[in-house]
Every structure is written in C-alpha cells, then in structure tokens.
Amino acid sequence: MSEVIKNVACPYCGACCDDLVVTVENGKILEVQNACVIGTEIYHHASREGRVGSPRMRQPDGTYKDITYDEAIDYTARMLIKAKKPLIYGFGSTNCEGQAAAGRVAEEAGAVLDNCASICHGSSFLAIFDTGYPSCTLGEVKNRADVVIYWGSNAAHAHPRHMSRYGVFPRGFFTNKGHRGRKVITVDPRYTDTARCSDIFLQVKQGHDYDLFDAFRMVMRGYVDDVPEIVAGIPKEKILEVCDIIKMGRYVHIFFGMGLCHSDGRNHNVDIAINLVRDINEITKCTIMAMRGHYNIAGPGVVWSWQFGFPYCIDLSKGSHAHMNPGETSSVDLANRGEVDAFINIGTDAGAHFPIRSFEKLGSRVPMVTIDPSVNMAATVSDVHIPVAIVGVETGGICYRMDNVPIQYRAVVPPYNGILTDEELFNRILNRMLELKTEGIECDGKWEYAKPLPSLIPVKIEPEA
Amino acid sequence: MNALHLNMVTQRAVEEGEAMEAGKTTQKYFDVCTVIEMNADDIKAMEIPPNAIVKVTSECGEVIVKAIIARQTCPRGLCHMRQSVWANQVVPPRTQSTGEPQYSGFPVTVEPALDARIVPAVELVQKACNKWNGKLLWPM
Ligand code: SF4
Numbered sequence: 044m045s046e047v048i049k050n051v052a053c054p055y056c057g058a059c060c061d062d063l064v065v066t067v068e069n070g071k072i073l074e075v076q077n078a079c080v081i082g083t084e085i086y087h088h089a090s091r092e093g094r095v096g097s098p099r100m101r102q103p104d105g106t107y108k109d110i111t112y113d114e115a116i117d118y119t120a121r122m123l124i125k126a127k128k129p130l131i132y133g134f135g136s137t138n139c140e141g142q143a144a145a146g147r148v149a150e151e152a153g154a155v156l157d158n159c160a161s162i163c164h165g166s167s168f169l170a171i172f173d174t175g176y177p178s179c180t181l182g183e184v185k186n187r188a189d190v191v192i193y194w195g196s197n198a199a200h201a202h203p204r205h206m207s208r209y210g211v212f213p214r215g216f217f218t219n220k221g222h223r224g225r226k227v228i229t230v231d232p233r234y235t236d237t238a239r240c241s242d243i244f245l246q247v248k249q250g251h252d253y254d255l256f257d258a259f260r261m262v263m264r265g266y267v268d269d270v271p272e273i274v275a276g277i278p279k280e281k282i283l284e285v286c287d288i289i290k291m292g293r294y295v296h297i298f299f300g301m302g303l304c305h306s307d308g309r310n311h312n313v314d315i316a317i318n319l320v321r322d323i324n325e326i327t328k329c330t331i332m333a334m335r336g337h338y339n340i341a342g343p344g345v346v347w348s349w350q351f352g353f354p355y356c357i358d359l360s361k362g363s364h365a366h367m368n369p370g371e372t373s374s375v376d377l378a379n380r381g382e383v384d385a386f387i388n389i390g391t392d393a394g395a396h397f398p399i400r401s402f403e404k405l406g407s408r409v410p411m412v413t414i415d416p417s418v419n420m421a422a423t424v425s426d427v428h429i430p431v432a433i434v435g436v437e438t439g440g441i442c443y444r445m446d447n448v449p450i451q452y453r454a455v456v457p458p459y460n461g462i463l464t465d466e467e468l469f470n471r472i473l474n475r476m477l478e479l480k481t482e483g484i485e486c487d488g489k490w491e492y493a494k495p496l497p498s499l500i501p502v503k504i505e506p507e508a
Numbered sequence: 509m510n511a512l513h514l515n516m517v518t519q520r521a522v523e524e525g526e527a528m529e530a531g532k533t534t535q536k537y538f539d540v541c542t543v544i545e546m547n548a549d550d551i552k553a554m555e556i557p558p559n560a561i562v563k564v565t566s567e568c569g570e571v572i573v574k575a576i577i578a579r580q581t582c583p584r585g586l587c588h589m590r591q592s593v594w595a596n597q598v599v600p601p602r603t604q605s606t607g608e609p610q611y612s613g614f615p616v617t618v619e620p621a622l623d624a625r626i627v628p629a630v631e632l633v634q635k636a637c638n639k640w641n642g643k644l645l646w647p648m
Contacts, residue, residue: 055529081522084529105634105641161607169606197580201520232517233588234581249515249586250613301519305611309604336520356607373607394633395532395592398599398609400568406637419532420593423630423645424637 045073052452053082054136054435057335057445058181058202058209065455072436072456079203086436088417089456095418095430096460107428112463112471115429119387119412120475123152124484126385126410128360132374133391133414135159135337137431138440138452139346141465142339145389146350148473149359153486155383156357157374158343159336159391165369166304167333168344168354170313177320179296179330180446181208186215187328190292192228194316195252195302196334199236205334210298211240217293226288230255231302243285250306251275255282256315262286263322295329301336332446337391338435339442375401386411390465394420414468431465432458440466509555511619514546514587516566517612518595521579532593532629541592542626544618545578550587556620563621564589564598566614571597571632572624587618593629 045068052061064076065086075086098115099107123129131154134142142158149156160168184191191210198205206212214221229241232249247255258274261267262283272279289295297320303312316331323329335341344354351357353367356374370376374393377383378401386405388394392415393402405411406424413425422428432438437458441449458464463471527537544564551558554575562575571594582588589595591611600610634640 055525079522081525081529084526088529088531101639105639106645162609162611165608166606197519200522200525200580203522232583232586233578236580238580246583249517302612304608305517305519306613307604307610309606309608369607370603370605373603375601375607375609376603376605379601379603392532395528395629396596398568398596398601399593399632399636401601401609402596402633403636406633406639417531420629420633423533424634424639 044068048453048455051455052338052435052442052450053078053085054338054433054442054452055081055085056202056338057340058205059338059442059444059450060204060208061450067455070456081203085433086455089433089436089459094416094459095428096462098427098429101426110427112429115427116468116471116475118427119429120472120479121484122385122410122412123148123154123472124476124479124486125489126152126383127486128383129154129385129387130157130374130377130383130405131155131387131389132157132161132393133159133389134343135340135391136434137390137465138339138434138438138442139342140440141390141434141469142343142346143350144466144469144473146347148469148476149357151473151476153360153362155372155374155377156347156351156359157372158355159340160344160355161369161373162375162396163301163336163340164304164333165355165373166310167299167313169310169369170317173310174314174317176317177324177330178332178446180448181444183330184296184332185209185213185218187217187294188296189218189224190226190228190289190295192230192295192297193237193241194230194297194299195306196298196300197231197235197237198298198334199240201300201336202334206237206240226292228285228288243288245277245281245285248276250308252303252306252312253308253315256312256319258282259286260315260319260322263319263326289323289329290326292327295323295327297329297331298334299331300334335445338444341443341445341447342441345443345447378402378404381408383409385409387414388412388421388425389414392419392421394422394424414465429468430462431468432462434465438464509620510553511617512550512554513615513617514550515585516564516587516589516598516614516616518589518591518599519612521590524590524592537592538628541590542573542594543576543590544573545580545582545588546575546618547582547584547586548577549584551575551577554618554620556622561621561624561626562618563624565617565619566598566600568600569597572621572626574626575618587616593632597632
C-alpha cells in the first residue's frame with residue numbers, strides 16, 4: 044500500500060522548498076512531486092542500490108573493510124582526544140540537532156569548529172558584522188517586492204525554484220500580477236539562465252562589482268554628474284535607467300550570491316552592497332539577502348552563535364574561551380598552513396569543494412573521518428567513513444532557510460540499514476570521549492596515522508596584483 | 509593550435525548539482541563536470557573544434573577537460589568551470605584573509621591537449637593525497 048506524504052521539505056539548497064509531495068511504499072520512495080531536478084535526485088538516491096550501510100575503515104592496501112559503529116565511534120573519540128587541534132568542518136547538510144551535538148563534541152575535544160559558510164558566505168558574515176543586515180523574509184519578498192535584483196547569483200542553477208517560489212514569478216498579497224508586476228534585474232559577468240528570465244541584464248566586468256555598486260551609490264546620493272561614462276563595462280545611461288527603476292520601486296530587494304564573495308574584494312563587495320541598501324532606503328524601501336547555498340547552512344550560524352557566540356571559524360582549542368578570526372581560524376587557511384592534526388568532514392565534501400592544494404594537506408597528513416550518507420571525495424581518502432541518515436529523507440529536524448526562518452524537516456522513510464543520525468552519532472562520540480578520558484587517554488598529539496607523507500606538491504602562491 | 513590566457517570563474521550549475529546528488533563517483537558527474545565553458549570565438553581562436561580536449565593551467569595546478577561552447581554565454585576572455593573536483597584542481601587556495609579561496613576571477617592558460625586523458629575524480633583526489641593505489645575502487 045503506497046502512502047502519500049505532503050509538506051515535505053527538500054534537503055538540498057537554501058530555498059528549503061517545503062511543499063514537496065512524496066509517495067512511499069514499503070520504505071521505498073516511488074515518486075517525488077514539486078521538487079526541482081536536484082531535489083528529486085536526492086530522494087531517488089536514498090532508495091538506490093549500493094548505499095553504504097555500515098561504517099568502514101581504510102586498509103593499508105587502500106580497500107575498505109566494514110566495522111561496527113562502536114569501533115568507528117571509538118576511533119573518532121580517540122582521534123579527537125589525542126589531537127592537539129582537530130578540525131571539525133562541514134554541517135551544510137545536517138540538521139540543527141546534529142550541529143548542536145557536534146558543538147558539544149568540539150568543546151570537549153578543544154577543536155576548531157567550522158561550517159561551509161567558511162568557503163561560501165563567510166565574507167558576507169564579515170560585512171554584516173561591520174555594516175549590519177537590513178534583511179527580511181522570503182515571504183516579504185514574495186508579497187511585497189516589485190523590483191528584485193539578483194547580483195552575482197545564478198538562482199536558476201543554484202536554487203532552481205527560488206525564482207518561481209519567491210523572487211520572480213509568484214503572485215503575492217501586494218504583488219498580485221506576479222512577474223508582470225515585477226522588474227527583475229540581474230547583474231553577472233555571464234549571460235546566465237537567471238539573466239534570461241530578467242527584464243534587465245547588466246553584464247558587469249568580472250571582479251568589478253565594487254565599482255558598479257559605487258556608481259549606484261553615487262546616483263542614489265545625487266552625484267550623477269561625477270559618474271564616469273562607463274563603469275565596470277556598463278554604460279552610464281544603463282546605470283541611470285536601472286537607478287530610476289529602483290527609485291520608482293515600492294519595495295526593492297537585492298539577492299546576492301557567490302559572485303561577490305568568491306571574487307576579489309570578498310567582504311568589501313558585500314559591505315558596499317549593504318551600504319547601497321542603506322542609501323536606497325533614503326528614497327524607497329529596500330532589503331538585501333544572501334543566497335545561502337545548502338538547505339541548513341544558516342543553521343550553524345544560529346545554533347553556534349547561541350552556543351559559543353560566533354557563527355563560524357570557532358577555535359575552541361584554547362579551552363578557556365571561543366575565538367573567531369577568519370583568515371586564522373578558517374578551515375582553508377588552517378589546511379593551507381598545516382595547522383590541524385586531525386580532521387572530521389561532516390555533511391559536506393571538502394575533497395571535492397576545497398581547492399585541491401588545500402585539501403591535500405589534510406588528506407595526506409592527518410587522520411581523517413568522514414561522516415556522510417554517501418561516498419564522497421573526502422570519504423575516498425578518509426581513514427574511517429561513517430554513514431548517517433539523510434536529513435529530510437530518513438530523519439527530521441530543524442533547518443534554517445536562507446532567510447533564517449526555521450523549517451521543520453520530516454522523515455519519509457526509515458534510515459537505510461538502521462544507520463544512526465548525526466545527532467545520535469555525535470552524542471555517542473561525546474560519551475565515548477568522556478569514558479576514554481576517565482580511562483586516562485589524554486591529548487598528546489600522537490596518533491599512528493598522523494605521519495606526514497613525503498612528496499607533497501607545494502602550494503605556490505603568487506603575490507596579488 | 510594556440511594557447512589562450514583567460515579569466516576563470518568556477519560556480520554552480522544545475523547539471524552539476526543533479527549529478528552530485530546522484531553520486532560523485534558516477535559517470536554522470538564525470539560527464540557534466542569535466543568541461544570548461546568558453547565563448548565560441550575563443551574556441552575558434554584556439555583553432556580547435558568544440559568538445560576538444562584541453563589542458564587548463566593556473567598558478568597552482570593543472571587539469572585536463574573538454575572545451576565546450578558555454579551553455580550560459582561567457583563573454584570573450586572569460587571562461588567557466590562547474591564547481592567540482594576538476595575545477596578545484598586549479599582554484600588558488602589564497603583567501604585574502606577571509607577563509608574563502610579565489611573560486612572566481614583567477615588567470616588560467618588554456619591550451620589544446622588533444623590526446624590527453626581526462627582523469628576520474630577519485631584518482632585525482634587520491635593521488636593528491638598520496639592514497640592512490642593504482643585502481644579505482646568505485647567503478648563509474
Ligand atoms: S529549489 Fe532547492 S530546495 Fe527547492 S526543490 Fe530544488 S533543490 Fe530542493
């Protein structure tokens with residue numbers, strides 16, 4: 044007998060679509076409705092053959108052998124105690140319950156606790172600390188915004204249903220004409236599929252967003268005559284045309300993405316974007332929002348700020364207090380400088396998404412545990428791979444959408460092969476650490492896997508122009 | 509055949525997202541991510557046909573991929589790789605002290621390498637980490 048489960052939330056991108064309808068039968072997923080192509084794939088992946096059903100340990104010949112959860116938990120707990128500065132990184136793809144449990148483990152281990160925002164919207168955090176965050180919820184965008192700007196963000200690809208649910212097409216309370224009543228502006232160096240859905244496309248010269256924001260600010264503040272004829276590849280009259288649209292808007296909203304955070308300037312690009320919002324607010328209503336990538340990447344920011352006072356790059360190795368300083372305590376920089384001596388990759392894939400020149404310093408030198416439902420690149424070089432239940436498919440929990448609205452996720456099938464959830468796993472790691480400490484195991488930085496290997500390719504960093 | 513100096517951005521693509529969820533060891537992930545998207549005129553300037561194999565070199569590494577005409581148009585001088593194991597072979601790890609590597613806006617050289625082999629993801633990562641034992645344990 045098949046069962047239809049409604050209002051299921053999708054565990055992929057920060058849009059957190061919570062209107063999915065999933066049909067299941069005997070613990071298998073038959074059909075997924077309303078999800079985009081990526082969301083659908085997640086649910087089918089969960090039911091596919093070949094999933095990892097038990098923890099595995101890497102053997103000297105490179106093959107993997109199944110081990111029990113107790114053995115895997117013991118290995119991880121010992122590694123965390125012995126290491127002087129372990130790094131626990133990831134968390135984009137798990138629920139807040141798992142993130143909180145990991146926070147307790149990190150505190151006990153004196154670890155550096157970091158999440159994927161570190162390589163994603165981390166610089167947005169820096170700008171927000173400096174400048175503030177005049178934001179709103181996605182509901183307000185849907186119901187009020189009549190001018191929507193996607194800046195350095197390719198929603199059509201990274202958040203496929205974002206435009207239909209919130210940004211471009213939906214009919215809202217004050218926006219009952221849908222996309223016909225909205226002006227959509229995309230700013231990007233490439234003519235993306237998001238640009239194709241827009242009324243106006245500004246092809247900014249790559250890496251020159253700051254200049255363009257500056258020109259917008261000058262117009263908003265009345266220094267029109269001083270704007271050069273071309274700024275960042277955009278003619279002045281085009282800038283003035285867009286500024287007129289913004290000024291005439293009843294409610295302007297800016298979504299910004301990785302185009303700002305990953306290019307030269309990083310946090311400064313976001314900083315000036317927020318300042319532009321401030322200027323526009325002198326004229327009409329304007330808000331701004333970061334296009335957060337993973338479905339719960341806003342979660343650690345909320346959970347850890349509550350636990351430790353900081354959203355990411357949290358160094359707990361001092362034992363007495365938490366310390367945050369991106370550039371010093373951020374995962375990629377720690378890896379670049381070889382400053383950690385154990386690594387847990389959880390709910391992300393540093394193997395695929397760190398620059399390889401950073402990841403190889405971890406993968407070849409330090410003991411490594413990957414906690415993830417599937418075989419990812421980090422798992423293929425980890426000493427231990429521990430599979431866990433997929434949030435939103437096999438276990439529920441709270442996840443924060445990109446606008447920091449908590450969404451209740453739900454399970455639609457039981458965990459494959461009875462595997463643990465992230466929260467259960469971290470709680471058991473913590474208990475095992477406490478047991479081992481009473482047995483006299485202590486931090487000595489010694490661990491059989493922590494031998495540096497020869498023949499590393501050195502990182503060559505050229506001075507920045 | 510010529511080499512070109514281009515500005516590279518590496519970002520998400522829906523094809524990559526879908527393939528990633530199917531699995532990073534799958535043929536699908538390999539097929540959609542082992543490409544560099546370029547302007548048609550840039551490909552012409554290299555005097556290679558679209559879909560030819562090229563070598564992409566940056567300040568910190570190199571990778572072999574296929575040069576395709578960009579699905580989402582790139583202006584001349586700009587190229588795009590879908591964020592993936594292959595793109596990250598050439599992404600510079602420098603972070604401007606923010607924790608974020610230079611995923612977008614770094615110089616690369618693209619040159620034809622018609623007979624080169626596109627290396628599977630697992631092999632690339634395991635080799636970089638000194639953990640490659642000569643065979644793929646996860647058949648694609
Ligand atoms: S847009 Fe994002 S949250 Fe919505 S179904 Fe697609 S992947 Fe899932």
